[in-house]
Amino acid sequence: xxxxxxxxxxxxxxxxxxxxxxxxxxxxxxxxxxxxxxxxxxxxxxxxxxxxxxxxxxxxxxxxxxxxxxxxxxxxxxxxxxxxxxxxxxxxxxxxxxxxxxxxxxxxxxxxxxxxxxxxxxxx
Amino acid sequence: xxxxxxxxxxxxxxxxxxxxxxxxxxxxxxxxxxxxxxxxxxxxxxxxxxxxxxxxxxxxxxxxxxxxxxxxxxxxxxxxxxxxxxxxxxxxxxxxxxxxxxxxxxxxxxxxxxxxxxxxxxxxxxxxxxxxxxxxxxxxxxxxxxxxxxxxxxxxxxxxxxxxxxxxxxxxxxxxxxxxxxxxxxxxxxxxxxxxxxxxxxxxxxxxxxxxxxxxxxxxxxxxxxxxxxxxxxxxxxxxxxxxxxxxxxxxxxxxxxxxxxxxxxxxxxxxxxxxxxxxxxxxxxxxxxxxxxxxxxxxxxxxxxxxxxxxxxxxxxxxxxxxxxxxxxxxxxx
Numbered sequence: 035x036x037x038x039x040x041x042x043x044x045x046x047x048x049x050x051x052x053x054x055x056x057x058x059x060x061x062x063x064x065x066x067x068x069x070x071x072x073x074x075x076x077x078x079x080x081x082x083x084x085x086x087x088x089x090x091x092x093x094x095x096x097x098x099x100x101x102x103x104x105x106x107x108x109x110x111x112x113x114x115x116x117x118x119x120x121x122x123x124x125x126x127x128x129x130x131x132x133x134x135x136x137x138x139x140x141x142x143x144x145x146x147x148x149x150x151x152x153x154x155x156x157x158x
Numbered sequence: 159x160x161x162x163x164x165x166x167x168x169x170x171x172x173x174x175x176x177x178x179x180x181x182x183x184x185x186x187x188x189x190x191x192x193x194x195x196x197x198x199x200x201x202x203x204x205x206x207x208x209x210x211x212x213x214x215x216x217x218x219x220x221x222x223x224x225x226x227x228x229x230x231x232x233x234x235x236x237x238x239x240x241x242x243x244x245x246x247x248x249x250x251x252x253x254x255x256x257x258x259x260x261x262x263x264x265x266x267x268x269x270x271x272x273x274x275x276x277x278x279x280x281x282x283x284x285x286x287x288x289x290x291x292x293x294x295x296x297x298x299x300x301x302x303x304x305x306x307x308x309x310x311x312x313x314x315x316x317x318x319x320x321x322x323x324x325x326x327x328x329x330x331x332x333x334x335x336x337x338x339x340x341x342x343x344x345x346x347x348x349x350x351x352x353x354x355x356x357x358x359x360x361x362x363x364x365x366x367x368x369x370x371x372x373x374x375x376x377x378x379x380x381x382x383x384x385x386x387x388x389x390x391x392x393x394x395x396x397x398x399x400x401x402x403x404x405x406x407x408x409x410x411x412x413x414x415x416x417x418x419x420x421x422x423x424x425x426x427x428x429x430x431x432x433x434x435x436x437x438x439x440x441x442x443x444x445x446x447x448x449x450x451x452x453x454x455x456x457x458x459x460x461x462x463x464x465x466x467x468x469x470x471x472x473x474x475x476x477x478x479x480x481x482x483x484x485x486x487x488x489x490x491x492x493x
Binding site: 092093095096097098099100101103140141144145147148149151152153154155156 | 204205208211212215216226227241245246248249250252253254256257258259473474475476477478
């Protein structure tokens with residue numbers, strides 16, 4: 035089962051059972067401070083493994099359409115490589131970054147639960 | 159045969175309904191109920207919806223006796239409404255549409271109410287009064303648009319009622335409006351309140367401020383009872399709604415009125431509208447709480463009409479929007 039602590043702990047998709055399990059040791063999330071024109075800003079990245087590239091692509095297309103509610107101060111980029119969904123945030127303030135990451139994790143969890151209950155995807 | 163599943167969750171109700179060619183196969187719903195004196199906040203409402211949406215979806219399929227493969231199109235509320243709850247519902251709709259390999263369709267919530275009302279009552283071309291917690295509009299169809307003849311210039315009538323209920327701590331279970339309606343039946347003394355019709359438009363915020371200010375004083379001094387206030391507020395705001403509806407009918411030469419939206423299941427509003435309709439020789443159409451109050455089937459029904467007329471929404475265009483006026487939608491399914 036995918037759980038909300040996937041952001042901070044270790045895990046990986048179980049490719050044999052096709053279940054979204056997070057049990058391998060690996061780094062998922064990293065936050066770094068950087069400087070741009072003398073101003074500090076935060077970057078956060080998150081990798082989410084899926085059982086297949088198909089499911090990763092579905093998650094990407096479900097999670098991409100809605101823009102950040104806030105106009106400035108944060109940007110978010112979603113990409114898929116193979117069966118991994120990758121996120122990159124760039125934010126001016128930790129507070130804004132935290133709100134965006136928390137909300138994204140709520141959304142991701144709902145998409146994953148939907149896939150578990152109503153998947154697997156039909157063949158195209 | 160065309161089967162459409164509809165996802166609705168723009169406010170504190172989450173509903174999923176399935177429609178097959180005008181027949182409601184299932185329409186389960188859950189309501190997020192807050193304690194007396196409290197409204198529902200977007201993030202708490204979204205959390206409620208996230209917790210129950212998959213159970214409601216399972217129920218909708220089971221009650222309809224359908225498998226995902228039987229569905230032709232997945233419709234969801236694109237807006238208007240509260241952002242966080244709208245996103246929650248859209249996420250699940252997008253995901254199942256992809257899992258099941260079905261087209262997606264973003265529906266205007268207000269259009270959902272109108273099309274559901276037309277389906278249930280068989281009203282052909284009515285003047286529509288759309289009254290709920292978030293919207294108050296008088297609408298008539300013309301030239302491929304549902305045109306807004308009159309509307310609130312500030313808060314919705316349902317919002318006025320809900321917030322009055324909070325002031326005097328009326329229960330939100332099953333809904334503040336229902337409880338006000340029951341209490342109003344026991345009211346007898348009419349307390350005069352501001353009556354604010356401005357041309358074809360109405361205003362409720364001044365009435366709310368007035369009654370918020372006066373309620374505790376009048377109640378503690380024994381000038382009137384809570385029941386009297388419920389009665390007086392209903393009589394005042396419903397009279398305003400009947401007045402602008404009648405004026406819209408005169409403009410359009412219409413002989414039909416359809417009441418939709420959550421406030422539309424208030425029997426006193428229906429009764430007052432009926433009196434006006436009788437005087438004009440017009441016919442009133444209304445539905446009960448199953449279809450008046452936000453539900454999934456109404457999104458499925460509007461989606462059914464849209465899908466049959468050839469519309470679909472691409473995933474990249476499936477973003478939700480908090481503001482989405484009724485007259486922005488081109489009605490491709492009516493002459």
